[in-house]
Amino acid sequence: MQGEKPLAVLIPGLDGTGLLFYRQADRLSQRYRVRPWRFGPGSCFDYPDLVEEIGAEISEEPPGSAVVVGESFGGTIAIQVALAFPDRLRRLVLVNTFPYYRGRARIVLARKLAPLLPLRGVRWIKNWVVERILVGEGILGEDLARYNECIRQVDPAAYCRRLELIRQVDLRPRLKEIAVPTLIFASGRDKLVPSIREARAMAALIPDSRLHEFPLAGHGLLLTPGFHLSDYV
Numbered sequence: 033m034q035g036e037k038p039l040a041v042l043i044p045g046l047d048g049t050g051l052l053f054y055r056q057a058d059r060l061s062q063r064y065r066v067r068p069w070r071f072g073p074g075s076c077f078d079y080p081d082l083v084e085e086i087g088a089e090i091s092e093e094p095p096g097s098a099v100v101v102g103e104s105f106g107g108t109i110a111i112q113v114a115l116a117f118p119d120r121l122r123r124l125v126l127v128n129t130f131p132y133y134r135g136r137a138r139i140v141l142a143r144k145l146a147p148l149l150p151l152r153g154v155r156w157i158k159n160w161v162v163e164r165i166l167v168g169e170g171i172l173g174e175d176l177a178r179y180n181e182c183i184r185q186v187d188p189a190a191y192c193r194r195l196e197l198i199r200q201v202d203l204r205p206r207l208k209e210i211a212v213p214t215l216i217f218a219s220g221r222d223k224l225v226p227s228i229r230e231a232r233a234m235a236a237l238i239p240d241s242r243l244h245e246f247p248l249a250g251h252g253l254l255l256t257p258g259f260h261l262s263d264y265v
Contacts (some may be wrong), residue, residue, distance in 0.1 A: 038097040038122060040064035041089055042264070043113075044071070045104030046194050051182040053103075055175070056254055059262040064099060069106075075193040079201065083112045090120045099265055101125040103254060104225065105194055108201050114210050121212040125265060128219055128251050130230040131203035139199050146192040159183065165223050169250025169259075179255065205236035214238045215264055222245035227251070 040060055042053045050068035057066045067089065071082070081264050087108065090098040102110025107129025114124040133139050145158075159180065166176060216238075218231030228245060235243040244264065249256050 033265060037063060037065045038099065039090060039093050040066050041086055042066065042068045042152040043086065043100065043102045043106030043109050044069060045106050046191060047068075047186050048190055048194060049182050049185050051185065052179065052252075053254060054178065055259075056261045059260050060265070063262065064265075071187075071190055072177040072185040074191055075189040077190075077193060079109070079112060079197055082109050082117055086113045087117050087120075088111075090117060091202070095119050095122055097122050099123045099125065101127065101261065101265075102129055103127040104251070105198060108198070108203065111203050111207070111210065114212050114214075115206060118211045123265065124125075124210065124212050125217070125261065126214065126231075126234065127217045128222055128225055128227040128253055130225055130227075131207055131234060132201065133198050134201075134226065134230075139195065143192065143195045143199060146188070146195055148170055150188050150263065166252055166255075168223075169219075169221055169252055170248075171250070171252050171255050175255045175257075179252075204233075204237075207234055208239065210238045210241075212240070214241040216241055216243045217253060217264075218243065218245050219249040219251060219253045220245065221250040224251045 042050065044050045044052060045121065048071035050070040053068040057068060060066045099122055100110045100113050107126045110124060110126060111131060114121055216231045216235050218227040220228055231243055235241045246253060253259055
């Protein structure tokens with residue numbers, strides 16, 4: 033690996049496709065070997081399985097060289113990767129994520145409705161709601177079309193399982209154990225996660241962390257024109 037660019041693994045949110053990192057990958061690739069992660073299909077996995085996948089990807093990297101980026105649900109995996117493989121990481125990056133999802137009623141409802149997503153009508157309603165949220169956050173035109181194209185590739189069974197994992201996870205007691213430099217990004221208009229609140233709470237507990245707040249951005253920060261992870265990482 034000597035002489036190669038360092039590795040940057042980009043862990044996606046609930047969509048699990050890795051395709052929604054398209055706005056970030058090109059500029060990051062000027063300095064990193066960019067690996068947008070794509071989760072496998074099916075529902076037979078737990079957090080340790082997902083953490084092991086990422087661990088295998090970074091296991092051959094030079095010590096202290098890899099960057100792991102976790103967005104939304106992906107942040108709950110990225111945190112656990114940083115705890116399990118601190119010697120491999122140069123930096124942990126968390127984007128609009130959480131160590132514990134406080135909207136318990138919302139996640140329980142989403143988990144109950146998720147098995148209905150293969151039904152065309154239910155899927156249309158869900159996509160319409162998400163589109164309205166993204167439009168309200170300033171995501172328009174080509175980016176909205178790309179989002180819809182990516183979402184069509186989501187595996188329903190795996191999506192349901194990821195929702196269940198969110199319902200189970202609570203990483204708050206372990207945040208103080210994170211031993212790698214951490215960047216935290218949070219949006220003020222996030223309708224899915226109380227990102228500013230969660231980011232400030234995480235920054236207060238993670239020893240070597242830096243918080244960046246974007247009051248006018250929404251949950252789709254990585255799709256927001258003008259925002260580039262490469263300006264910070």
